[in-house]
Amino acid sequence: xxxxxxxxxxxxxxxxxxxxNFQHVAALRKLGWRAFVLLDDLSQIQIPSQPYPxxxxxxxxxxxxxxxxxxxxxxxxxxxxxxxxxxxxCRKVMHNxxxxxxxxxxxxMADLDAxxxxxxxxxxxxxxxxxxxxxxxxxxxxxxxxILPIFTSADQKHKKRxxxxxxxxxxxxxxxxxxxxxxxxxxxxxxxxxxxxxMSRQQVAKVLGESLVFASFSHLEGLGLPPLxxxxxxxxxxxxxxxxxxxxxxxxxxxxxxxxxxxxFADALSLTLAQTEAQNTAQRQAGQxxxxxxxxxxxxxxxxxxxxxxxxxxxxHYRNPxxx
Numbered sequence: 001x002x003x004x005x006x007x008x009x010x011x012x013x014x015x016x017x018x019x020x021n022f023q024h025v026a027a028l029r030k031l032g033w034r035a036f037v038l039l040d041d042l043s044q045i046q047i048p049s050q051p052y053p054x055x056x057x058x059x060x061x062x063x064x065x066x067x068x069x070x071x072x073x074x075x076x077x078x079x080x081x082x083x084x085x086x087x088x089x090c091r092k093v094m095h096n097x098x099x100x101x102x103x104x105x106x107x108x109m110a111d112l113d114a115x116x117x118x119x120x121x122x123x124x125x126x127x128x129x130x131x132x133x134x135x136x137x138x139x140x141x142x143x144x145x146x147i148l149p150i151f152t153s154a155d156q157k158h159k160k161r162x163x164x165x166x167x168x169x170x171x172x173x174x175x176x177x178x179x180x181x182x183x184x185x186x187x188x189x190x191x192x193x194x195x196x197x198x199m200s201r202q203q204v205a206k207v208l209g210e211s212l213v214f215a216s217f218s219h220l221e222g223l224g225l226p227p228l229x230x231x232x233x234x235x236x237x238x239x240x241x242x243x244x245x246x247x248x249x250x251x252x253x254x255x256x257x258x259x260x261x262x263x264x265f266a267d268a269l270s271l272t273l274a275q276t277e278a279q280n281t282a283q284r285q286a287g288q289x290x291x292x293x294x295x296x297x298x299x300x301x302x303x304x305x306x307x308x309x310x311x312x313x314x315x316x317h318y319r320n321p322x323x324x
Contacts, residue, residue, distance in 0.1 A: 001066065002034065002317055002318070003034075003066055003068035003069045003070070003317055003318055004034040004035065004036055004069055004070075004318065005025075005028065005033060005034065005035040005036070005069075005070045005072065005307070005318060006035075006036050006037070006038040006057065006069065006070065006071050006072065006090075007021045007022075007024055007025050007035065007036070007037055007038065007072040007095070008021075008038050008040055008059075008071065008072060008073050008074065008077070009021045009022060009025075009037045009038065009039060009040070009043070009056075010039070010040050010042065010043050011039060011043040011044055011045060012044060016145075016225050016226075017074070017097040017098070017123075017222075020097065020123065020145045021037075021072075021074070021095065022037060022052040022054065023052065023145065023146070023299075024072075024095070024143070024303060025037050025052065025054045026052040026053070026054050027296075027299065027300050027303050028303065028307070029054060030300070031300060031303070031304050032319050032320050033307065033318055033319055033320075034318055034319070034320060035054075036054070036055050036056070036057050037054055037055065037056040037057065038056075038057050038058075038059055038063075038071070039056055039057065039058050039059060040059055041059055041060075043058075045058075065088050065089040065090040066089060066090065067089045067090070067091075068090075068091070068314070068317065069089075069090040069091065070090060070091045070092070070093055070118065070310075070311075070318075071085075071088070071090045071091070071092050071093070072092075072093045072094075072095050072121070073085075073092060073093070073094055073095065073105075074094075074095055074096075074097065075094060075095070075096040075097065075098060075099075075101050075102045075104070075105055076098075076101050076104050076105070077104075077105050078104065078105070079104065079105055079106065079107070082105060082106070082115065086115075086116075091118045092115075092116075092117050092118060093117060093118050093119055093120060093121060093310060094112075094117055094120045094121070095120070095121045095122075096120055096121065096122050096123075096127055096131065096140070096222070097122070097123040097127070097222045097223070098123075098127070098220070098221065098222035098244075099122075099126075099127045099130040099131050099134070099222055100220040100222070100243075102131065102134075108135075109131070109134050109135035109136045110135065112136055112138070113135075113136055113137050113138050117138060118310055118311075119138060119139045119140070119141065119309070119310045120136075120138055120139065120140045120141065121140070121141050121142075121143055121306055121310075122140050122141070122142050122143070122222070123142070123143065123144065123145055123222050123223045124142060124144065124222055124223040124244055124247045125142050125247060126222070126223065126243070126244050126246055126247045127140075127142075127222040127223070127244065128140040128142050139309070141302075141305075141306035141309055141310060142302065142306075143299065143302045143303045143306050144223070144293075144294055144298065144299060144302060145223065145225060145294065145299060146294050146295055146296040146298065146299035147225070147228055147229055147232050147291055147294045147295075148201060148205075148229075149296075150201060150202060150205040151204075151205050151208065151209075151229045151230075151232040151233045151291075152232045152233070152288075152291070153205075154205040154206060154208060154209025154210075154232075154233045154234075155206070155209045155210065156209050156210075156233060156234035158210060159210065159211065159212045159234070160192075160210050160211060160212060161191060161212050161273070162191060162192040162193070162194055162211050162212060162213070163191060163192070163193050163194065163211070163212075163213045163214075163215050163269065164193075164194040164195075164196060164207055164208060164211040164213070164214050164215070164230070164235065165193060165194070165195060165196065165214070165215040165216075165217060166195075166196045166197075166217060166226055167195060167197070167217060168197070169217060169218070169219040169220075169242075170217040170219050170240075173217065173260075173262060174217055176262055177215075177217075177262050177265055177266060178193060180262055180263060180265075180266040181265075181266040181269055181270070184263070184266050184267070184270070185266065185267075185269075185270040188269075188270060188273060191273065194207055194211060204229070205229075205233060208229065208230050208233035208234075208235055209233045209234065211235055212235065212236060212273075212280075213235060213236050213237075213238060213269065213272055213273065214226075214227065214230035214231075214235035214236070214237045214238070214239075215238055215239050215265075215269060216230075216237055216238065216239035216240050216241070216242070216245070216254070217239060217240060218239070218240050218241060218242025218243075218244070218245055219240065219242050220242060220243060220244075221241075221242035221243060221244030221245060222244045223244045223245070223247055224241065224242045224244045224245040227239075227241070227245060227248075227249075227254070228248065228290070228291050228294055229291075230287075231253060231254075231287030231288060231290055231291040232287075232288060232291035232292075234284050234287075234288065235284075235287070236254075236255075236272050236275070236280060236283050236284065236287070237253065237254035237255075237287060238254060238255040238256075238257075238265070238268050238269050238272045239254075239255075239256070239257060239265055239268070239269075240256070240257065240259055240260075240265070241256050241259075242259075243259065248290050248293075248294075250286070250290070252282070252283065252286035253283065253286040253287040253289075253290045254283070254287065255268040255269075255271060255272050256268075
């Protein structure tokens, strides 16, 4: 029996990083790899609804591992889970989508390196480089996620002078920023603020497509997809890069401010709203050019290369006969 690659996932999908794991499996199968989703014990199965049409296996005592099977674990896997998994016969890989969360798994990078992982995947060069700065010496392969086509294809012809935002990661700062903004720039009092919360991705794409400005409250990100999705949908992005956004933030594609500087954020929003149409066009084009780099084709190329590097001379054993 030939070995396979299993990504540990959770249902229902609540965060972008969880969705990316399903995307990895779907893309690997399309590229000819034997890859599956392994649902954790707490997953709530939703049939027939699936985030992606990929085979899903339920974790349990009947799971039989071979020494060549590969289990891909997220960086948020609890520390207590890693020790018993040492007894599992399979190889292990960490998929690290946020270096700031790594300590939930391993408080010390030396322990991570010593665990015996086959290697690691990351979502950005920022993440890989930060892990290395923190002391990790194991090999990390970067696979940038891709922006769903629904954001690029969103109707952008009728932009409303409104600010769309996601407060989930910075609720206190979001509320304070809005007060700062109105008090410092009262001439923008009537500008609507549209909150993204509990929306489907189709709904998010629609809101972004019809909104002029996206206020970025990114915080401790490994990359940060929301600002990129906003750029793809033609929004003028303004605010925090969340550290991981350093991967793509430039002076041309957004008005970025120092992390935590809410007063500068309020001023940047005002300047963005006051831009001429020519300035809007230039920023929008720069943002869409940035977002275009995070394409599905680029994602698939990096993913394929990453697994070739991780598996080396064994790679052919994980591919379907037609791909060998």
